[in-house]
Amino acid sequence: MASGVVGEEVRNKQVILKDYVSGFPKESDMQVINGTMKLKLQEGSHGIVVKNLYLSCDPYMRSRMTRVEGPNVFTSYTPGSQPLTGFGVAKVLDSGHPNFKKGDLIWGTNSWEEYSLITELEGLFKIKNTDVPLSYYTGILGMPGLTAYVGFYEVCSPKKGEYVFISAASGAVGQLVGQFAKLMGCYVVGSAGSKEKVDLLRNKFGFDEAFNYKEETDLDGALKRYFPEGIDIYFENVGGKMLDAVLLNMKDHGRISVCGQVSQYNILDQPEGVQNLMCLIYKRIHMKGFVVFDYYNIYPKFLDVMLPYIREGKIMYVEDIAEGLESGPAALVGLYSGRNVGKQVVLIARE
Amino acid sequence: MASGVVGEEVRNKQVILKDYVSGFPKESDMQVINGTMKLKLQEGSHGIVVKNLYLSCDPYMRSRMTRVEGPNVFTSYTPGSQPLTGFGVAKVLDSGHPNFKKGDLIWGTNSWEEYSLITELEGLFKIKNTDVPLSYYTGILGMPGLTAYVGFYEVCSPKKGEYVFISAASGAVGQLVGQFAKLMGCYVVGSAGSKEKVDLLRNKFGFDEAFNYKEETDLDGALKRYFPEGIDIYFENVGGKMLDAVLLNMKDHGRISVCGQVSQYNILDQPEGVQNLMCLIYKRIHMKGFVVFDYYNIYPKFLDVMLPYIREGKIMYVEDIAEGLESGPAALVGLYSGRNVGKQVVLIARE
Numbered sequence: 213m214a215s216g217v218v219g220e221e222v223r224n225k226q227v228i229l230k231d232y233v234s235g236f237p238k239e240s241d242m243q244v245i246n247g248t249m250k251l252k253l254q255e256g257s258h259g260i261v262v263k264n265l266y267l268s269c270d271p272y273m274r275s276r277m278t279r280v281e282g283p284n285v286f287t288s289y290t291p292g293s294q295p296l297t298g299f300g301v302a303k304v305l306d307s308g309h310p311n312f313k314k315g316d317l318i319w320g321t322n323s324w325e326e327y328s329l330i331t332e333l334e335g336l337f338k339i340k341n342t343d344v345p346l347s348y349y350t351g352i353l354g355m356p357g358l359t360a361y362v363g364f365y366e367v368c369s370p371k372k373g374e375y376v377f378i379s380a381a382s383g384a385v386g387q388l389v390g391q392f393a394k395l396m397g398c399y400v401v402g403s404a405g406s407k408e409k410v411d412l413l414r415n416k417f418g419f420d421e422a423f424n425y426k427e428e429t430d431l432d433g434a435l436k437r438y439f440p441e442g443i444d445i446y447f448e449n450v451g452g453k454m455l456d457a458v459l460l461n462m463k464d465h466g467r468i469s470v471c472g473q474v475s476q477y478n479i480l481d482q483p484e485g486v487q488n489l490m491c492l493i494y495k496r497i498h499m500k501g502f503v504v505f506d507y508y509n510i511y512p513k514f515l516d517v518m519l520p521y522i523r524e525g526k527i528m529y530v531e532d533i534a535e536g537l538e539s540g541p542a543a544l545v546g547l548y549s550g551r552n553v554g555k556q557v558v559l560i561a562r563e
Numbered sequence: 564m565a566s567g568v569v570g571e572e573v574r575n576k577q578v579i580l581k582d583y584v585s586g587f588p589k590e591s592d593m594q595v596i597n598g599t600m601k602l603k604l605q606e607g608s609h610g611i612v613v614k615n616l617y618l619s620c621d622p623y624m625r626s627r628m629t630r631v632e633g634p635n636v637f638t639s640y641t642p643g644s645q646p647l648t649g650f651g652v653a654k655v656l657d658s659g660h661p662n663f664k665k666g667d668l669i670w671g672t673n674s675w676e677e678y679s680l681i682t683e684l685e686g687l688f689k690i691k692n693t694d695v696p697l698s699y700y701t702g703i704l705g706m707p708g709l710t711a712y713v714g715f716y717e718v719c720s721p722k723k724g725e726y727v728f729i730s731a732a733s734g735a736v737g738q739l740v741g742q743f744a745k746l747m748g749c750y751v752v753g754s755a756g757s758k759e760k761v762d763l764l765r766n767k768f769g770f771d772e773a774f775n776y777k778e779e780t781d782l783d784g785a786l787k788r789y790f791p792e793g794i795d796i797y798f799e800n801v802g803g804k805m806l807d808a809v810l811l812n813m814k815d816h817g818r819i820s821v822c823g824q825v826s827q828y829n830i831l832d833q834p835e836g837v838q839n840l841m842c843l844i845y846k847r848i849h850m851k852g853f854v855v856f857d858y859y860n861i862y863p864k865f866l867d868v869m870l871p872y873i874r875e876g877k878i879m880y881v882e883d884i885a886e887g888l889e890s891g892p893a894a895l896v897g898l899y900s901g902r903n904v905g906k907q908v909v910l911i912a913r914e
Contacts, residue, residue, distance in 0.1 A: 286845075451840065470843045485836010489802065492821045492852030494637075499850040501843030 219252035226295040227324035227540045232288070233277040236478045236548055241277070242296070242541035249327040253306045259331035260312050262302035264322055265563060267537075268350035269544045269556035270384070271449075273298055274477040296324040296544075301339070301349045303563060309333055317342065317563075319349035324540055326560060337511065344522055346563065351384045351555035352529045353518060355504055359471060360388035361514050362507040367469040367500050368445045372397035375439055377458065380449035380474055381422065382409040382530075384555035389447045390419050391527050398445070401438045403454070405550040412553065416528050431457035442466070450475040452484035459488035462495050470501040478548055530554030570603035577646040578675035578891045583639070584628040587829045587899055592628070593647070593892035600678040604657045610682035611663050613653035615673055616914060618888075619701035620895045620907035621735070622800075624649055625828040647675040647895075652690070652700045654914060660684055668693065668914075670700035675891055677911060688862065695873055697914065702735045702906035703880045704869060706855055710822060711739035712865050713858040718820040718851050719796045723748035726790055728809060731800035731825055732773065733760040733881075735906035740798045741770050742878050749796070752789045754805070756901040763904065767879050782808035793817070801826045803835035810839035813846050821852040829899055881905030 224247040233241050251261055272286065273296070280288045289296055300322040304312050311333070312318070320336035322328055330336070339349055351357060363385070364370060376393040378386045381402025390413065393400045401421040402413045413422035421438050428434040435443070435457055442463035448455060451473025462468070476483045491497060521527040532552040534543040540558045547556055575598040584592050602612055623637065624647070631639045640647055651673040655663050662684070663669070671687035673679055681687070690700055702708060714736070715721060727744040729737045732753025741764065744751045752772040753764045764773035772789050779785040786794070786808055793814035799806060802824025813819070827834045842848060872878040883903040885894035891909045898907055 455840070470840070472844065473841050476841060483838040483841065485838050486840055487834040487836050489806070489821070489837055490824050490827060490834065492850065493823065493854065495852065496854055496857065497852050499843065501846065501848050503844065503847055506847065 219250045221248040221250055222327065223247075224249035224325055224327050225537050226326075227537060228293065228295055229277060229289045229291040231291045232279050233274075234481065237274060237277055237545050239541045239545050242544070244538050244541070247325065249325075249329075251305050251327060253308045253329075257308040257331075259308055259329055260304050260333065261306040262304055262318065262322065262328050262330060264300055264302045264326060264328060264560045266301040266347045266350050267322075267324055267540060267558040267560060268299040268354065268356075269540075269547055269552070269558065270298060270356065271380075271472055271474045271477060271547055273544065274474075274548060294323075296540075297321060298324065299350055299355050301346050301354075302328065312336075312338070317346065319354050324537070326537065335505075335508070341515070341519055344519070347531060347533065347557050347559070348522070348529065350557050351531060352388060352522065352527070353515065356384035356555065357388060357518060358507060358511060358514050359504040360385045360392065361517070362504060362510065363447060363469045363471045363502060364389045364392045364445075366507065367502050368447070368467045370396055370398060370445055374398045374444035375441065375463070376400045376445045376447070377435070377439065377443045378402045378447040378449070379425075379454050379458075380404065380472070381419065382412050382417075382554060383449065383552075385471060386447070386449055387413075387417050387530065387554065388527065390417050393445075394418050394420075395521075395526065406553075408553055409550075412530060416530065418528075425454065432460050435461040445469070447471060448473070452476055452486070456486050456488050459486070459491040459495075459497070462491060462497050465496050466498070468497060468499040470499060474548070531557050533557045533559050535559050570601045572599040572601055573678065574598075575600035575677050576888050577677075578888060579644065579646055580628060580640045580642040582642045583630050584625075585832065588625060588628055588896050590892045590896050593895070595889050595892070598676065600676075600680075602656050602678060604659045604680075608659040608682075610659055610680055611655050611684065612657040613655055613669065613673065613679050613681060615651055615653045615677060615679060615911045616668075617652040617698045617701050618673075618675055618891060618909040618911060619650040619705065619707070620891075620898055620903070620909065621649060621707065622731075622823055622825045622828065622898055624895060625825075625899060645674075648672060649675065650701055650706050652697050652705075653679065663687075663689070668697065670705050675888070677888065686856075686859070692866070692870055695870070698882060698884065698908050698910070699873070699880065701908050702882060703739060703873065703878070704866065707735035707906065708739060708869060709858065709862060709865050710855040711736045711743065712868070713855060713861065714798060714820045714822045714853060715740045715743045715796075717858065718853050719798070719818045721747055721749060721796055725749045725795035726792065726814070727751045727796045727798070728786070728790065728794045728812075729753045729798040729800070730776075730805050730809075731755065731823070732770065733763050733768075733905060734800065734903075736822060737798070737800055738764075738768050738881065738905065739878065741768050744796075745769050745771075746872075746877065757904075759904055760901075763881060767881065769879075776805065783811050786812040796820070798822060799824070803827055803837070807837050807839050810837070810842040810846075810848070813842060813848050816847050817849070819848060819850040821850060825899070882908050884908045884910050886910050 304316040317339040382404040413419040452475040655667040668690040733755040764770040803826040
């Protein structure tokens, strides 16, 4: 890690993956090790040295813990040596690049460690608005926020009065999609995995209805209860049985925005089969997968919409912040058992 | 059947379904019965009396042999009394409607019987061009032709040079989609279920490659062989394991036009699960089901394109014509074992 930097060494704690994971990840699949790091760039370097402040725990990270054959949108982690990578917020300590200077706050791809040397600067955004919590740039104002925004507005073509269903609805993305849909005048129902989360959806995020999918033995029946006339838009975060039940309850010309399938990430070897795809034909359903990276160009527009929403209290946002890099593995693993309530963040250091 | 008509009775053979079908339909699930029919309309009727000439055997008919719960794009057949319905070509014998007159040739929804009284005239088209075989209006110039046309041009957004895969490629729809794709300058591969069909695809319809899916133990491997760079457009006619293998081989931003899933029609109680839907996300795939009825308004435009193609020999077309209404049940059942080669038609009477 220290190549390209000079000066005195400081301790640099890192979270590494011990080996590729199969099934549900455990805290013990990761390890916190003590590295070292020099905080000054070598002469001529075009990279930046940063102090990491917040790390983002995101469901997609599970797929990077598996060895992926062939090309994929995500590269697998390197067990045993390199720290995990993900999204985060950091402060620039030294810069060899004209776009960044010491003291700048940034968000984007970074590593699970206290300090990083970043040489790939694409996909880093400078944080200009600091009247909102910095941690927001791991969520509502970062990748998950943009994901919710493009997944709903660009992929679903929503219209006022439509019936919208969101799975994993209290997560970083789902909570925002539901609020976007309410702001547009849609009828919104979300599913989540605990009473506490269901209460959040109803009482904090303003969903019209919400239910705990773990308490429903018949998902098809549950959806028929909440959507007697059917679903226009499904924002898909979970896959498997839920998707199958949703297909049976879509309206003609319905749209499914495929954002994630978290129920399947830990059973990649043998994913659940989805049986009701014939509904795509009869109901003329439009199903579209998307990856937020394709929409990075609209981030400035997104920020222009979101910042006023946040400042005016039109959009609520709930975070679940774990303190200290050491708490990272447990926080990340908790995503897959649904332990987090709201967006899971790890605080490494206050500014 | 004789309500609304007067005059002398003639024999009217009909094909009826004996009972709802589960699993693969058998010839013995149907029965040819002798009804009677009067060929003159009663005074004041706004319907038409027709002599049926050709019947179309189409895969979707299987789903109408099952009792369908709730609303569906197709209504179930009524076993025991009413003849099957489907698409066909007929000649008007008597008309009470200003749009039709005695002697007109029509195509559209009709019944599996020698003569019909039709009172629902929506979805009937008058045949104006008779320099091509009349049977073509059950296929290349009828519902399957329009299905191929809208499914490829409207749903797939094809571009020159793209890689196109078509399953059930020698069927009424598939053979046309492949030729449309070739005319556009795409690379086209089709799958079918016999050597004879594969030869047709290669030698008659001009596909770049074709393979017999029944001889492939590893569909994923087969697709990798034919599409080392991946598939841009998949025209989906079969579902199940083929769809799963295709998902693994789609290119980023690929499009899947979901036209049919014939491999699943006989196992509706327990369809095969599709496991690789996660590819929709990573590969940003756009998957869209469609029903041809939504596009009937473009039929005149379609005809303007197709008639010259046929006359100039730019599009080839293969029919499998069974003679006589009595051969109807065997012809229809043969669709599901893949016995037909090309579009399956039943000739009831020559004009």
